[in-house]
Amino acid sequence: MMRNKVQLITYADRITGQGISALSNLLDGPLKGVFGGVHLLPFYNPIDGSDAGFDPIDHSAVDERIGTWQDIHGLGESYDLMADLIVNHVSAQSFQFKDVLQQGEESAYWDLFLTKEDVFPNGMSDVEQAAIYRPRPGSCFTPITCGNGKTYEFWTTFTDNQIDINVKSATGIEYLDNVLAKFSENNVNIIRLDAAGYAIKEAGTNCFMLDQTFDYLDKLSAQANQLGMETIAEIHSHYQTQVEVAKRVNMVYDFALPPLILHSLFTNNSDALVKWLNISPRNCLTVLDTHDGIGIIDAGPMGDKPGLLNAAQIDNLVETIHANSNNQSRQATGAAASNVDLYQVNCTYYNALGANDLDYLVARAIQFFAPGVPQVYYGGLFACENDMELLAKSNVGRDINRPYLDADIIAQSLTKSVVQGLLKLIAMRNTHSAFNGEFSVTGSENCCSLKWQQAKQGIELKVNFARREALIIEHNDNEQILTSISDLLN
The missing domain is CATH 2.20.220 (Glycosyl hydrolase fold)
Known part of the structure; x- marks a missing residue:
């Protein structure tokens, strides 16, 4: 059972400049006693793909540049350890997909990947294509010509380097089973089901969070539980969807909380926040910032469903973030940068609040008092500001909040009053029995x-x-x- 203590979200390499053993030393040294658990962001081969590890070439291998499965096992002996099960896709650079590129339908891995024909064997109408929900602009299909000379339209929900898995096929099931087994063998006790809302596609639907998706999450969660692991569903959607998903898995993320706290601080009005906290799932993880941007869709309207905030309030929220960050977030969000997302703003939470130390600690205090187990992202732990240099270098919007740190930067950050204040809040949250x-x-x-x-x-x-x-x-x-x-x- 997960400990009711604050957890750290981090990459092994970006927080230390090194790897998993260096992270363990940090947690047992300068950060000793601060965290009860660690969400170790993708440590698979490679950690530096086009989506910072969320496009694994080999999901079952630790990138040797940062460590081994033995290092993972050791970290899990001291802390609750969360890892990402990337349910929806695998890298186009994987050996499995390279084999498909060579052999087409004759490949032993052909059934691992999802094509348009798998879901629409009788063809797809323009209306059906328009109905498909996708988090980024453009088509969700990528035409690729294989060695047999035939061109197939592979399903690529996110990018053309992330080929969707056919989770219903025997090959797809075996692929994910192998990863789950690897986690279980190496002290991973919490599984984050990454992009799970997109896993099931059915003709005539929007292919997102269907009834069949809920059934799939039920089975996947039960399978992980049998191996001694809890599951966390990672889904950005309407707030009512989160409430429903929470009934089907061990835990969900409270992604509505971060924008609602910002809204309260921006407008001096807590009505929407109070409304949400009265109905929000209790079996949740709370975050303010993550390796992704600040989610907006979770608090807003969707289709004919009213949101916790209305469209005008959402617009004000986004524009205030841009203003507070001196338009740095605008440079990293939407069409301004690659890896475009429709539902989030790319910015550090600290800069979203105008680098105001008091507002930042108030936001963290609300997070820690909200129902759920709190997680603090490594950039947020050290009150990092937007990394415009890294953004300019990579032109990947989310890199604005994915800095590379080292021991000197951490030592300097630990002297900041806002960081010391945050550490005091974490200690209070971890030790007071009333929580x-x-x-x-x-x-x-x-x-x-x-x-x-x-x-x-x-x-x-x-x-x-x-x-x-x-x-x-x-x-x-x-x-x-x-x-x-x-x-x-x-």
Whole structure:
């Protein structure tokens, strides 16, 4: 069972400049006792593909430049360890797809990959194609000519270097089974089901989060549970979808929380945040920032479904992020950079808040008091700012928030008052027993209160957005201990 303590999200190489053993040394050294778990972002071969490891050439191999399965096993002995099961696709550079390129339908791996004909054997109409939900502009099919001279339209939900897996085929099932077994053998106890919402495609649908997808998630989750692992569904969608998905897997991400906190800080109004926290899944992981951008779709309307925020509020949210970041986020988002996403803004959370230390700690305090197990991204841990140099070099929008750090940068960052304040908040979240109790939230307009209670132990966060006042109140028997978030910066 996952520990109810703050977890770190990180790449092994980008946080240390080295690899998994160096990460272990960091966690056992300068960050000793800070985290209860680690989400180790793709460590597969290669870590430096076109999507920073989310396009694995060999999903079952650790990139030898950063370590071995033995290093993974060792890290999992000390911490809850999460790894990504990339359910939807595999790299076009994989040996399996290269074999398909040579032999076409005669390849032993032909059934591993999904083609248009697999889903639309009788052809696809323009209406059917227009109905398909895709996170990026353009067609979800890539025509590729194989060695037999035939051209096939392979399904590529994300990029033409990420070929979708046919998860219904025997070869597709075997492929994912092998990865799950490898995880189980090496102390990985939490599986993040990456892009799982796109795994099942059916003709005549939008091919996203179908009833069949829920069934598939049920089976995949049960399979992982039998191997001693919990599953986390990674899905960006309408907030009601998250509530439904939460009933089918061990845990989901609360992706609505990050934009709602920003909205509250930008407008001094907590109504949407309070509404969400009253209905949000309790079996969730909470984040503010991740290796991806700041999700927007999760709080907004979708089709004829109203959102937690309306279209005008979403527009204001995005434009305020751009303004706070001096338009750096605009350079990294949408058509301005490759790896285009329709549902997120690429920016550090710290810069989205205008690099305001108090606002940043208030945002983290709300995250830590919200229901769920909190995760802190390595860039957010050290209050990193937008990496415009890396963005200019790669022209990959999400690289703005995927910096390369080293021991000197970390040592310097640990002296910053905002980082020290964050570490104090993490320690409080990890150690106060009330966070294992019952949660309640109240508030309206510019104020809100988030409270946890277990027996006689209680802890409460009161925020007045208009006054920028945030207090943590600890109730221990008849005693009260007050901590102002602003005092954590001193």
